[in-house]
Amino acid sequence: MSDHKDYWTTAGDQGTIKISEDVVASIAAIAASETEGVSGLYSSFTDDIATFLGKKNLAKGVKVQLHPDDTVEIDICFLAQFGYNICSIAKKVQEAVHSSIEAMTGLNATCINIHVGGVTFALPEEQSVVPVSTPEEGE
Template sequence: MSEAYEHENNSIGKIEIAPEVIQIISGIAADSVEGVIGLSGGATANINQLLGRKNLRKGIHVDLGDQLSVQLAIVVQYGYNIPDVGRKVQEEVKAAIENMTGLFVDNVSVRVDGIKMPSADNRENETGSPRVQ
């Protein structure tokens, strides 16, 4: 993944977009979809998340071969329709990459790696009731 995608070569020079940039754009777009609790990136990434370190590249693979394809692994909040959330992630990731980079995204594959209950803080904020201490 160290190779950059050469986007444009003009009289001033060239513009290259690193795969890590596409991973971050994809992570932000996926994380913004309602029903997505987070990205899934294996045991190390999950431990980092528990420690409060957010890595928007985890669980995302970018292939810059002949066609640009992105594979994401997500965790969905319990109660949401999984296929609907997956489709929305595909749409948001594709649109974000294309709008920000000008690249055409051929394929966005989404794998749901888990389902989680919302945290107690999130449930209290949704109901509007104050937290009892």
């Protein structure tokens, strides 16, 4: 059975341009993961099963729906870092994804849904260990 993949298509003077939904998802994933306060992206249990069964998911945690009117809807699932305001992070992710999608593809992201799946805590920094000097031979 073939895997159905949507493409945004536009025709120009020199030919046709097709952009895969995977490309849009990758752009959104990078923009979201580079936002301060985002610990990482996560996928739902059903996405993990699809990956296990062999379906590639390069932009884990991002779902894209392309529409014929040059618009796109995006769902992003991420983990927030402890100490950041979650609503503020979510708004920054929406802005970053919207501007990245528009700048790189020309598509209008009409809806960017945010799903915060948890909060991650930073591991305590390792204490620096000062090496103990040993007496050199011959002293």
